[in-house]
Amino acid sequence: MKALLKLLFKLGLDRLLLLLLGWKTVNVFYHSITPVYDPEFKTVALADFERQMRYFKKHFQVLPLGVKGKRRSITISFDDGFLNNLTVALPILIKYDIPATIFVVGSIEKEGNQAIQLRPWADHSFEKIESWRMLDPGTLKALASSELITIGSHGYDHVKLTKIESYDGLVNNLRESKKTLEKIIKKPVKMLAFPYGDYDDYIVSHARRIGYTHFYAVTPNPKAGKKDINFRFGISGKTTFEVNIINLVKFWLWK
Numbered sequence: 001m002k003a004l005l006k007l008l009f010k011l012g013l014d015r016l017l018l019l020l021l022g023w024k025t026v027n028v029f030y031h032s033i034t035p036v037y038d039p040e041f042k043t044v045a046l047a048d049f050e051r052q053m054r055y056f057k058k059h060f061q062v063l064p065l066g067v068k069g070k071r072r073s074i075t076i077s078f079d080d081g082f083l084n085n086l087t088v089a090l091p092i093l094i095k096y097d098i099p100a101t102i103f104v105v106g107s108i109e110k111e112g113n114q115a116i117q118l119r120p121w122a123d124h125s126f127e128k129i130e131s132w133r134m135l136d137p138g139t140l141k142a143l144a145s146s147e148l149i150t151i152g153s154h155g156y157d158h159v160k161l162t163k164i165e166s167y168d169g170l171v172n173n174l175r176e177s178k179k180t181l182e183k184i185i186k187k188p189v190k191m192l193a194f195p196y197g198d199y200d201d202y203i204v205s206h207a208r209r210i211g212y213t214h215f216y217a218v219t220p221n222p223k224a225g226k227k228d229i230n231f232r233f234g235i236s237g238k239t240t241f242e243v244n245i246i247n248l249v250k251f252w253l254w255k
């Protein structure tokens with residue numbers, strides 16, 4: 001099957017599939033990019049990432065997240081705020097002149113917290129695992145200084161926002177993450193990617209009031225309005241290049 005797909009792509013199947021997208025602007029997102037694929041941490045290997053960037057650049061207009069293209073376009077973003085977004089991914093983004101948005105958790109200011117918040121079963125030994133090292137204020141600043149990079153908020157501590165029971169808890173979470181990131185990068189933070197893609201109308205209305213203007217989930221919440229919520233397809237490091245492209249087209253045909 002893998003070999004057959006490869007052959008079909010060589011014969012141009014992928015270009016036919018991309019035609020199905022019409023003039024859509026599609027959003028894709030990543031997490032950790034590592035020199036080699038790390039199955040435990042669901043990373044995307046550097047070589048795969050580079051091949052995807054080269055392909056997107058060739059077959060799409062690559063735009064900053066939040067900008068709608070006039071022809072078939074794509075945007076790139078990253079969730080959680082891994083250090084390798086700076087050390088591994090950024091050099092590739094620069095090489096192909098590709099803009100990207102990095103959604104970072106606000107608790108970045110509290111050293112050593114994020115890895116554990118992202119995996120509640122983790123302990124402090126996680127901070128030493130290369131695939132799992134997170135940005136700190138200094139490295140976030142370095143990343144944000146690239147003109148290709150926009151920083152967005154991924155909540156304060158990566159909890160599901162719909163699970164926060166009190167009004168104050170929700171508002172503080174949204175406000176603190178925005179404030180902390182803005183203080184570090186000295187630029188406004190207006191984009192919000194919901195941790196776990198979890199949202200509802202109540203969260204969106206308060207986030208908007210606090211100053212967020214762009215909202216990103218993964219799939220629609222059937223119990224919430226779809227208006228102004230943007231969706232993103234997660235590229236998988238586990239599967240082949242061809243399957244990722246097929247899944248991307250499938251995902252966006254339903255949107």
Ligand SMILES: [Zn+2]
Nearest residue numbers: 079080195196
């Ligand atoms: Zn996340």
